Amino acid sequence: MSKPLDIRELKALAKRRVPKMFFDYADSGAWTEGTYRANEADFHDIKLRQRVLVDMTNRSLASTMIGQPVSMPVALSPTGLTGMQHADGEMLAAQAAEAFGVPFTLSTMSICSIEDVASVTKKPFWFQLYVMRDRDFVKNLIDRAKAAKCSALVLTLDLQILGQRHKDLRNGLSAPPKFTPKHIWQMATRPLWCMRMLKTQRRSFGNIVGHAKNVSDLSSLSSWTAEQFDPQLSWENVAEIKEMWGGPLILKGILDVEDAQMAARTGADAIIVSNHGGRQLDGARSSIGMLPRIVDAVGDKIEVHLDGGIRSGQDVLKAIALGAKGTYIGRPFLYGLGAMGGQGVTLALEIIRKELDITMALCGKRDIRDVSRDVISD
Numbered sequence: 407m408s409k410p411l412d413i414r415e416l417k418a419l420a421k422r423r424v425p426k427m428f429f430d431y432a433d434s435g436a437w438t439e440g441t442y443r444a445n446e447a448d449f450h451d452i453k454l455r456q457r458v459l460v461d462m463t464n465r466s467l468a469s470t471m472i473g474q475p476v477s478m479p480v481a482l483s484p485t486g487l488t489g490m491q492h493a494d495g496e497m498l499a500a501q502a503a504e505a506f507g508v509p510f511t512l513s514t515m516s517i518c519s520i521e522d523v524a525s526v527t528k529k530p531f532w533f534q535l536y537v538m539r540d541r542d543f544v545k546n547l548i549d550r551a552k553a554a555k556c557s558a559l560v561l562t563l564d565l566q567i568l569g570q571r572h573k574d575l576r577n578g579l580s581a582p583p584k585f586t587p588k589h590i591w592q593m594a595t596r597p598l599w600c601m602r603m604l605k606t607q608r609r610s611f612g613n614i615v616g617h618a619k620n621v622s623d624l625s626s627l628s629s630w631t632a633e634q635f636d637p638q639l640s641w642e643n644v645a646e647i648k649e650m651w652g653g654p655l656i657l658k659g660i661l662d663v664e665d666a667q668m669a670a671r672t673g674a675d676a677i678i679v680s681n682h683g684g685r686q687l688d689g690a691r692s693s694i695g696m697l698p699r700i701v702d703a704v705g706d707k708i709e710v711h712l713d714g715g716i717r718s719g720q721d722v723l724k725a726i727a728l729g730a731k732g733t734y735i736g737r738p739f740l741y742g743l744g745a746m747g748g749q750g751v752t753l754a755l756e757i758i759r760k761e762l763d764i765t766m767a768l769c770g771k772r773d774i775r776d777v778s779r780d781v782i783s784d
């Protein structure tokens with residue numbers, strides 16, 4: 407296959423190279439996957455204004471997210487089990503993001519640990535926190551993120567209980583995992599993936615095993631994870647975490663105007679308008695569908711970011727035009743990783759940068775920081 411030209415082609419290549427259960431884990435949403443599909447579809451419904459005879463030289467995509475410089479306003483989303491798309495996935499993705507000058511966000515549920523990622527990067531990365539019931543473990547995670555000099559904490563709010571994805575259940579990706587000969591066969595038919603996986607030590611949840619109480623093997627890990635998400639998480643807990651962390655804080659998983667107003671009052675540095683990539687509340691609106699209302703309500707009080715459904719530079723431009731100061735990509739970088747390892751993550755970022763640059767120019771803008779709602783067609 408020739409070099410992928412867009413994220414759709416990277417996805418097709420990842421499908422051929424990653425065992426089905428892990429490809430499906432990325433390419434799935436909750437229940438009917440309606441919200442997952444809406445995240446992408448609603449971007450297509452937004453149309454851009456084509457402008458002509460404006461100076462398109464000397465363009466710049468450089469911006470800031472929470473005051474930190476970024477070469478373009480696109481960060482990598484925190485994604486669990488990334489090291490299962492490709493061996494050492496989090497380390498490879500973090501290195502690609504660092505070289506590109508965009509933030510990498512490490513998930514609590516990563517395969518490579520905070521320390522693994524810190525050991526292969528020079529610049530600070532961001533850490534995503536799930537507030538587990540075991541608050542000693544949470545405190546320990548925050549201390550480890552501080553020790554690794556993480557420059558932002560991304561606190562995920564939309565996973566107090568787990569949504570259900572049918573594909574994962576069918577593929578045995580449940581707690582505890584239920585692997586049948588069919589699933590072993592799925593791995594055996596991806597020999598390169600298997601070889602790399604056999605060479606690495608990193609095949610379990612690196613931030614958890616050896617750090618959480620009574621978690622030593624896959625079985626104890628599965629039951630621990632299943633019980634640990636906290637259904638009683640509250641705004642008071644957000645204040646506690648903010649205090650404990652003491653650094654830049656981003657609240658992830660806001661999809662409602664009232665929640666955005668509450669979030670703005672916490673003193674956090676940014677919110678991410680997000681529905682967890684359509685993996686939690688099926689039937690919720692798309693992120694891009696909610697963005698304008700949330701920006702209108704709180705955009706002058708807190709920085710607003712967006713994730714969900716971004717598959718191209720055109721999508722990034724639309725989100726920025728509708729008021730997001732920064733965006734995140736989840737699946738696009740996972741497809742790159744599954745298709746071609748670290749080089750695939752770089753390719754995903756290059757594809758999006760090129761599309762963003764050309765689209766911005768054809769809309770008559772030279773600086774991403776000058777892009778506003780006037781690039782959107784009525």
Ligand SMILES: Cc1cc2nc3c(=O)[nH]c(=O)nc-3n(C[C@H](O)[C@H](O)[C@H](O)COP(=O)(O)O)c2cc1C
Pocket residue numbers: 431432433445483484485486487513514515534562658680681682683684685713714715716734735736737738
């Ligand atoms: C495979 C996968 C795993 C994810 N794991 C996490 C996670 O551990 N923590 C988290 O806050 N969000 C997680 N998310 C949600 C992403 O951070 C992000 O909100 C979403 O992927 C954005 O949508 P997109 O994939 O359409 O870009 C995950 C998403 C995917 C696709």
